Amino acid sequence: AFVVTENCIKCKYTDCVEVCPVDCFYEGPNFLVINPDECIDCALCEPECPAEAIFEEDEVPEGMEHFVELNAELSEEWPNITEQKDPLPDAAEWDGKEGKFELLEK
Ligand code: SF4
Ligand code: F3S
Numbered sequence: 001a002f003v004v005t006e007n008c009i010k011c012k013y014t015d016c017v018e019v020c021p022v023d024c025f026y027e028g029p030n031f032l033v034i035n036p037d038e039c040i041d042c043a044l045c046e047p048e049c050p051a052e053a054i055f056e057e058d059e060v061p062e063g064m065e066h067f068v069e070l071n072a073e074l075s076e077e078w079p080n081i082t083e084q085k086d087p088l089p090d091a092a093e094w095d096g097k098e099g100k101f102e103l104l105e106k
Contacts, residue, residue, distance in 0.1 A: 001036035001057055002045060005067045008032055008053035009104050010094040011087060016045040016054060018084040027081035028074060029105035030088060035075035036068075051095050074106070 004016075009031045016032065017025045024038035025045075034045075036057070046054045055061065057068050094100065 001039040005064045007051040009100040011051045011091040013050045013087045014084045015048040019044040023082045026075040026078040033071040033074045
């Protein structure tokens with residue numbers, strides 16, 4: 001399955017949602033996750049993310065491995081999102097910032 005990682009936090013551009021053929025994105029306050037049981041590995045979302053936050057689970061960058069389990073967990077709790085919406089207000093400023101994991105809202 002594909003996995004949303006740290007750089008989505010506080011950006012949430014949602015371009016990914018628009019292209020997913022199986023609607024397997026789930027939305028929290030400042031982050032999105034993919035349900036690994038529903039993702040069909042089509043890879044369409046990966047190039048769409050302006051924050052380059054999406055990776056195939058075997059290619060998640062070093063130090064971000066915990067996002068694999070986090071996507072699985074939070075996708076069971078958060079509501080489904082099927083349509084693109086505006087990014088978070090300060091998305092451009094937060095894009096690329098380090099240490100955003102501690103700012104994740106659940
Ligand atoms: Fe959806 Fe395809 Fe991305 Fe999986 S890889 S989340 S099915 S767009
Ligand atoms: Fe997040 Fe990128 Fe989608 S920032 S909401 S994974 S387009």
